[in-house]
Amino acid sequence: MGLFGAACVSLAAWLWLTFAQGMFWRTDVRLPPRSAPARWPSVAVVVPARDEAGVLPLSLPSLLAQDYPGEARIVLVDDGSTDGTADVARRIARGHPGLPLTVVSPGEPGPGWTGKLWALRHGIAVARASTPGGPDYLLLTDADIAHAPDSLRELVAAATSAGLDLVSQMARLRTAGPWERLVVPAFVYFFAQLYPFRRINRPGGRTAAAAGGCVLLRTEAAVRAGVPDAIRHAVIDDVSLARAVRDSGGRIWLGLAERVDSVRPYPALADLWRMVSRSAYAQLRHQPLLLAGTVAALALVYLVPPAALLAGLAGGRPATAWAGGLAWLLMAGTYLPMLRYYRQPAVLAPLLPFTALLYLLMTVDSAVQHHRGRGAAWKGRTYARPSDA
Incomplete structure (x- = not known):
């Protein structure tokens, strides 16, 4: 040719x-129309964290400050950190009264598990044990994600209003440096090209994906889908999670965030x-x-x-x-x-x-x-x- x-x-x-x-190129896919439920369901926020002492001061206070009208608590899972992540989280909680915070550590991942999913498994188990009857919803959010004060409230309102089992927002990534400005918007553009949001959000659609930094998941749907155990080996855990929920009959939704931001810096191309x-x-x-x-x-x-x-x-x-x-x-x-x-x-x-x-x-x-036998490497694993x- x-x-x-x-x-x-x-x-x-x-x-x-x-x-x-x-x-796929349109950026107007935001949270669907929503209204306050008659009763605000209980929520457990699960935060997997490995060597995140540097970003927690920028992100964790935003979770503690959520103005959620119902019962909510935070479980931060210290995934084998070596930088004092757990101590930093406890210190931040003492200085920022708000939602109750529990810090736990599950130890090294079991055979066949990725670190993040092992941490989520432990955090979900702790959340279900500490809430009578278990929480109605789980907010799975990364340690580098900062939420606006009404983020949890808006996510839950969207899920209950539209009857959704999984609501995910792609956090706005940082674009402060020249390489971030060049590479980051394209990262989201390519993702949307592979997984068009409108197709994901179509009832009965075959396309499934989520953004792992911010996922609100109905606990009942998680149990029905067998997650995280069913996807314990997944490196691309957010897409695998969405597929598992969809394949088990759940309704999923993904869109761009307005006030959910990643605070993790990527200053160099490396x-x-x-x-x-x-x-x-x-x-x-x-x-x-x-x-x-x-x-x-x-x-x-x-x-x-x-x-x-x-x-x-x-x-x-x-x-x-x-x-x-x-x-x-x-x-x-x-x-x-x-x-x-x-x-x-x-x-x-x-x-x-x-x-x-x-x-x-x-x-x-x-x-x-x-x-070369190195597989997927991240933070020392x-x-x-x-x-x-």
Whole structure:
């Protein structure tokens, strides 16, 4: 296939993505219409935390300060931290009166368990034992997530009003540094392209995903789905959780957050690289053929358009230039809403091919690390290959 043919295929792909992939590029999927329930259900907030002493002062006070009208408590699970995470959490709670906080430690993960899911399993068990009859809902939220004071109230109101078993909001990630501005909005854009929110939220839809930083889960639905035990080995735990709930008959919802923010910094490209590469190959089910197809698709969809435009202009091939230019224009146009959501300048939109190249390299690196026997590594833990677990 020549460059003109590749540009035409890329243009066709962008026409399909723009108009037939669930309007993934729109950023207006927010919490559904909601009203206060007649009785506010009980909630247990479960926070898995491993070596999070640096971010807890920015996030934990926001949970303690929730103005939830019903019964609510927080269980923070210290997942083998070496930086005094548990002591920091207790000290913060003493200085910020609010929701009651329990800090527990489950020890090292059992065989076949990832650290986060092991921590969630222990935290959920503690929450159910400490609440008479067990809590009606579980808010599973990461230690780096800061919530507005009404966050829990709005999540519960949305779940009860719409009859949802799982309500998840994708927290707004930090974009303070130059690499964060370049990479982070694209991370959410690519996620929405793979898992269009409108398809996830459609009753009876086949697409399932959640954002692990903020998941409100009906306890009854968790029991019915057998989670977290049923997904104990999952590296991409949020997508696995949503699938388990959906497959057991539950209704799920995912959208962008308005006042739920990640406070974790990623100041260097290496930090963002580790965040993406630790799970990229797991997303491809550790299949070399899927990896090859993904690399080819990324190159065709994101790298061919600028190459065709520049080569067409330089070589006097207007048809090639037009095909590449139109594909690049659609790419940048669909990226603009995400940049606006992240309050970033529109000038970053034409740079999406370069960002996609970075993600392509991160994905290849993830596969290389996997085949070197390192699996998915995060915060000092390396998880075995699925066949070894």
